[in-house]
Structures are given as C-alpha cells and as structure tokens.
Amino acid sequence: MTDSDRHVSLEILDVGHSYSGQVALRDVNLEVSRGELVSIVGPSGCGKSTLLRCVAGLTRPGRGRVVVGGAEVSGVPDDLAVVSQDYSRSLLPWLTVRDNVALPLRRRGMPKESRRAAAGQALDAVGLSASARRYPWQLSGGMQQRVSIARALAFRPSLLLMDEPFGSVDAQTREELEDLLLRVRDEGMTILFVTHDIDESVYVGDRVAVLSRAPGTVIADLPVDLPAERDQITTRELREFVRLRAEVGRLVRDGAGS
Numbered sequence: 001m002t003d004s005d006r007h008v009s010l011e012i013l014d015v016g017h018s019y020s021g022q023v024a025l026r027d028v029n030l031e032v033s034r035g036e037l038v039s040i041v042g043p044s045g046c047g048k049s050t051l052l053r054c055v056a057g058l059t060r061p062g063r064g065r066v067v068v069g070g071a072e073v074s075g076v077p078d079d080l081a082v083v084s085q086d087y088s089r090s091l092l093p094w095l096t097v098r099d100n101v102a103l104p105l106r107r108r109g110m111p112k113e114s115r116r117a118a119a120g121q122a123l124d125a126v127g128l129s130a131s132a133r134r135y136p137w138q139l140s141g142g143m144q145q146r147v148s149i150a151r152a153l154a155f156r157p158s159l160l161l162m163d164e165p166f167g168s169v170d171a172q173t174r175e176e177l178e179d180l181l182l183r184v185r186d187e188g189m190t191i192l193f194v195t196h197d198i199d200e201s202v203y204v205g206d207r208v209a210v211l212s213r214a215p216g217t218v219i220a221d222l223p224v225d226l227p228a229e230r231d232q233i234t235t236r237e238l239r240e241f242v243r244l245r246a247e248v249g250r251l252v253r254d255g256a257g258s
C-alpha cells in the first residue's frame with residue numbers, strides 16, 4: 001500500500017439513528033473526498049457526535065450506510081483516529097506522555113526507535129516536547145488535549161475524526177492547533193471536524209456542512225472559497241470569510257428541524 005492509497009474517501013448514505021425511539025439523526029448524506037477537511041456545525045444536541053460515532057464504527061446506524069475507502073463500515077476501521085472532547089478518558093494514566101503518543105504506532109508494526117522518534121516529532125508540533133516524560137495527570141486539561149492531538153498526528157491515520165477537539169485549550173493555543181491541522185490536511189488526510197465555533201469551521205474547512213436542529217440532517221453543504229494558504233488575521237478579514245461566517249451563523253440559528 002502506498003502512502004497515497006492510505007488516504008480515503010468517505011460516504012455517509014441516508015444515515016439515520018434513534019436512541020430508544022428518540023430520533024437523533026435522519027437521512028444524513030455527505031461525501032468527503034480524499035484529503036478533504038469538512039467542518040460539521042449545528043445546534044447543540046443535533047446529533048454531531050452520534051454522526052461521528054457512526055463513521056467511527058462505534059455506533060451502528062439504525063438506517064443507511066457509511067462507506068470508507070469503498071468498504072462499508074461494520075466495526076472500527078484500522079486506519080482511523082478519533083480526537084474527542086473528552087481528553088480525560090482518552091489517555092492512559094500509567095504511561096508517560098511520549099508512550100501514550102507512541103502506543104498506536106505499534107499497530108503499524110513500527111520499530112521502537114521509530115515510534116519514539118515519531119512521538120517526539122508530534123509532541124514537538126503541539127509544543128509539548130518538554131513534557132514527554134511526564135504523566136498525563138501531571139498536565140493541565142489543555143495540555144492533555146494537545147497530547148491526544150499529538151497521538152492522532154503521529155499515527156497519521158487516513159481518516160481523522162475530531163469532535164470539538166480545541167474546546168478546552170486557550171485562544172492562542174487554539175489558533176496554533178488550527179494551523180497545525182491545516183498543515184496535516186495538506187499531507188492528504190481526510191478529516192471530519194465537529195466544532196461549535198463558526199469562525200473556526202470556516203477557517204479550517206474546505207467545506208462546512210450544517211446540520212439542522214434535532215433530529216439532525218444536512219441542511220447546507222457550503223464550499224469554503226478561500227485561498228488554501230490561511231492566516232489567522234488576514235484570512236479572517238477577507239470579505240468571503242465574513243460572508244460565509246454570517247451565512248453559517250444564520251443557518252445554525254434558523255436551521256429548521258422536522
């Protein structure tokens with residue numbers, strides 16, 4: 001398998017899901033090309049996390065199908081990483097930060113020295129080299145979240161699912177992580193990125209998919225027609241950025257459910 005073969009497309013086809021008769025998602029259709037970053041926004045409780053769980057193979061959708069790289073998802077795909085809001089449960093407290101980051105690389109059969117080097121590089125990218133030998137419980141919440149992100153980056157999955165990943169970090173770190181994510185996207189990873197932050201959805205996205213109020217369905221799929229090279233200050237000043245931010249904001253506020 002070549003490196004470019006690892007980057008997959010994703011199809012979400014007529015996906016619906018209910019919890020004990022309560023409909024959380026209905027008729028969700030979304031296609032994501034290889035190497036594309038699609039932001040997903042929508043009102044609280046509209047089913048964004050449920051949708052990511054269906055794509056990750058953690059929840060089997062009651063209706064419809066999810067297809068990753070041409071194959072229907074029936075369990076957790078091998079070549080997938082998830083970064084969720086819940087950093088406190090995602091790291092192993094008995095392993096150092098570096099060993100947490102290196103752990104998934106065993107699945108790739110990578111030799112120990114290469115695992116350590118890849119973990120070191122990813123920690124460097126999120127600004128945590130100095131904490132490599134510490135344990136997760138010795139770090140702040142925001143730092144732990146950066147470790148989870150470093151772990152996903154070191155693994156270099158073909159499909160990366162992120163559920164409000166920067167919600168717990170300070171504003172400056174958040175901007176740095178957004179730019180890091182854009183560099184990763186440039187390497188061809190396919191990314192689904194759930195966020196509550198409308199500015200962020202436009203800044204990092206190639207497209208923004210807006211879900212309606214519960215039960216969630218896609219009510220808009222907007223291309224982000226901004227220069228690929230983004231900058232935290234000048235991109236956010238562009239007329240197209242301001243227009244899109246307003247459009248997404250209006251859709252999230254007014255987006256009708258059934």
Ligand SMILES: Nc1ncnc2c1ncn2[C@@H]1O[C@H](COP(=O)(O)OP(=O)(O)OP(=O)(O)O)[C@@H](O)[C@H]1O
Pocket residue numbers: 019020024042043044045046047048049050051214
């Ligand atoms: N395991 C579960 N059991 C029962 N109901 C659930 C479960 N998980 C989610 N739900 C319900 O499904 C609906 C969608 O929840 P979900 O967490 O997917 O939405 P969300 O858009 O990610 O929410 P938020 O933006 O607040 O994080 C909500 O009404 C929620 O209460």
